[in-house]
Amino acid sequence: MELIQEMATHLPLFWWGGLAIIGLCVGSFLNVLIYRLPIMIDRAQQANRAEPSAFTSVEAGDNAPSFDLLLPASRCPECGEPIKWQHNIPLFSWLYLRGTSHCCKKQISTGYPLTELAAMIIALLSGFLIPPGLSLLGVLIFSWLLLALAIIDGKTWxxxxxxxxxxxxxxxxxxxxxxxxxxxxxxxxxxxxxxxxxxxxxxxxxxxxxxxxxxxxxxxxxxxxxxxxxxxxxxxxxxxxxxxxxxxxxxxxxxxxxxxxxxxxxxxxxxxxxxxxxxxxxx
Structure with missing residues (x-):
């Protein structure tokens, strides 16, 4: 353990900066995952429960707007205005906007920056405990997935x-x-x-x-x-x-x-x- 900590102190500054940025970016993606995945599952279950008749066209839903982890682009949850890229920077945009939406000035949930901060802390702490390599990658994936699962279960069961x-x-x-x-x-x-x-x-x-x-x-x-x-x-x-x-x-x-x-x-x-x-x- 002491050897690992000694190695960590000799890693260059850009390594820690890179870990922090990766953690924040992963946290931002986890926010999308946490919000959208339960909705996607609910919509899929509703579609499976629907029983279209033999006269219903299978192409009826082809024009429905896409909703997945990539589309549509991020929007304000209050007014639906698309979020500009400069207002979508993990953690820093929330701090710059003082926790309010740029378009309608509504309060933004602290859950978003806290998730990004948690993902960054996981990255930095893992980097301090584990030398670069396969073990570090595994712990990061394991921890980030558990973070997402914990929040989703806490919100939606x-x-x-x-x-x-x-x-x-x-x-x-x-x-x-x-x-x-x-x-x-x-x-x-x-x-x-x-x-x-x-x-x-x-x-x-x-x-x-x-x-x-x-x-x-x-x-x-x-x-x-x-x-x-x-x-x-x-x-x-x-x-x-x-x-x-x-x-x-x-x-x-x-x-x-x-x-x-x-x-x-x-x-x-x-x-x-x-x-x-x-x-x-x-x-």
């Missing part, structure tokens, strides 16, 4: 397959060369993580007569264990549960909500996953 599955496959791919753990430990971890949480949910749901967790929680647990191994599962689930308990206590103290208030499990799993990968790195 949704852990999209479009993020959990790539997180799972990437964990197995990075561990092909034992970047963090051996491949057998990663495979067993993925299988055991999914089955363990599914079994726990099955038993508790039968006990309380309602479903306690979603399938996304099982997949996210499997994905984290694919990076950190089956050995991480006891600590991972314990830390995630403690995060949930602390969140409930804070909600009770700050907003007076009941102790029975339901909260998403994804953010707790994401925090626990970051702690687990940090433990592997430091050790």
């Amino acid at each position: 949704l852990l999209p397959d479009a993020l959990t599955y790539p997180l799972l496959w990437l964990g197995l791919l990075f561990n092909l060369k034992e970047t963090f753990i051996s491949l057998p430990d990663a495979v067993v971890g993925a299988v055991a993580g999914y089955c363990l949480l599914w079994g726990f949910n099955f038993l508790t749901s039968r006990w309380v007569n309602k479903n306690c967790m979603g399938n996304g929680d099982f997949k996210l647990t499997a994905a984290i264990a694919a990076w950190c191994g089956w050995q991480c599962l006891p600590q991972l689930l314990l830390l995630a549960a403690l995060s949930g308990i602390i969140s409930i206590l804070l909600l009770r103290l700050l907003s007076g909500r009941s102790f029975k208030t339901a909260i998403p499990f994804g953010p707790g799993l994401a925090i626990a996953g970051l702690l687990q990968i940090s433990g592997l790195i430091v050790i």
